[in-house]
Amino acid sequence: MSKNKSKNSVVEWIDYRLPIFTFLNHELNEYPTPKNLNYFWNFGSLAGITLVVMIITGIVLSMNYTAHVDYAFDSVERIMRDVNHGWLLRYIHMNGASFFFIVVYIHIFRGLYYGSYKAPREILWILGVLILLLMMATAFMGYVLPWGQMSFWGATVITNLFSAVPLVGESIVTWLWGGFSVDNPTLNRFFSLHYLLPFLIVGLVILHLVALHRFGSNNPIGIDAKGKQDTIPFHPYYTIKDLFGLSVFATIFAAAVFFFPNFMGHPDNYIPANAMQTPAHIVPEWYFLPFYAILRAIPDKLGGVLFMFGAIAVLFILPWLDKSPIRSSQFRPIYKLFFWILVFDCILLGYLGAKPAEGIYVLLSRVATGYYFFHFIILLPLLPNIEKTRPLPISISEPILSSSSFSTAAAVREKK
Amino acid sequence: MAKKENKNRRDFLVISTYAFGAVGAGSFVWPLIDQMNPAADTLALASTEVDLEPLEEGQAITVKWRGKPVFIRHRTKEEIMSAKKENLDNLKDPQKDEDRVLNEKYIVLVGVCTHLGCVPLGQKTGDVKGEYGGWFCPCHGSHYDHSGRIRKGPAPVNLEVPNYKFLSDKLIRIG
């Protein structure tokens, strides 16, 4: 680990005793990063920033929120109408959850496309899937807090999933509820956990970064950096690129917060929870729709639950399902095609999750669910046997240097 | 020899230390887990009495019990007939209609879909009642018959019949 080069004597005094500056310099300044990263590599930092935004807005919302069935809905309305800037804070938090998932889903599909889950980044990938699971739990419990109709019925349906567990299912559900239906004890514990889980996510994110920095970032052509000529220091090259990405992201985010704050929400959640009446059409938040479609595609209760959790479970073992040693799709023509089919399949599942479970939608959900599992469990292990991959470049620098427009410039540089 | 004895003693000490540690940790964790189960006041929820006098044939009411809706329906002759006639082989969760009622005129059910807990439609006159004329859960499409038995859709079992008894001809107590 190279020393922090600061001339400041106070910094040096501290760094000698607590090498925090050396650490930061190493990980965020000189950290060697492949020089060919494209904009898909912005989404990791965007996810981290969004997490921080969620925690900050969440903490201030908690100062005005009341976790009690008789007051929760009104306290959120009070935040919207009376608390100074309350509407802004809530809309940032509410839309932030959606944007968090947009960013993380892109981040995950980036990993799928460029084979970032392959050796030696398996643990990095698994930590990512764990973060996704915790995010889902956090968002689910957060959505219950405003205690609207969707909050209540979403909580009812999702907690009831556990009743599918043989023998002890009912006891588990009663335990989750702290009663015989979703009620005040449920709301209280959800608030407590909704406050806690994001901090556990922070812990996992730190581990995720430790694992990342062990071997450094993957890159669009998926071959390892072979030396200094293949990398550039993180600062200023990627700090500035991440900042640029952030400004674009923040613009879109702000547009949603200020102009379409309820676009991704459901109007029924502005109706106070009513335990006696289920809304005609209950749908989860958009980011759960593909999983919801899988749940409903299976005609058996336990089966549906198993397949839904299975859809995430396959991601954990993905590094061992995909037997191809080639990381990037750029050199895997058939995988690339199937990757895009998978993207389409997931979007289709999302669409179907929002539709009523009847007629053609049920059939389509089954086909799309089948395809999802086919992709991971059958296609990926078998594909390397039939796929003719394209030749890999010798190094990250090679395709850049050998492309005609750059070759002369490169040759000139080489001579110097 | 002495060495071996010593080793056995050591194993015993190590194992019993682990065992005590595990019991200690377990007895601390259990209260942390069990506090999430229903508290005494939640368990002590009162029962609900319902007067069936105003309920005309073909009408239904929904009452709240333990935070959940309970469906009470005064069934018509045809509904009773069709519920009793049903061949048990056609049922996913076979149960005779007689075993689901105390007085065949009144069917009393917990109005919570056994799939994932939505409240089925069918209590109001205008409601969709599903293909078997009883109740229909719009969440994932479960159809129940006049006896509240599951006929079609993802729900695994029939609508639950709560514990209730007739205090008089027209008065029941649920719970």
Ligand code: HEM
């Ligand atoms: C992973 C990060 C987080 C996610 C994905 C998330 C998600 C959500 C969602 C979806 C809602 C419902 C918004 C609505 O429809 O009104 C919500 C509400 C809430 N969250 Fe979070 N949250 C996160 C972090 C936090 C943290 C760290 C806190 C507290 C320190 C917090 C406190 C609250 C409060 C008090 C509410 C209720 C007020 C409201 O509904 O706007 N959240 N959260």
Ligand code: FES
């Ligand atoms: S909750 Fe009734 S069908 Fe799913």
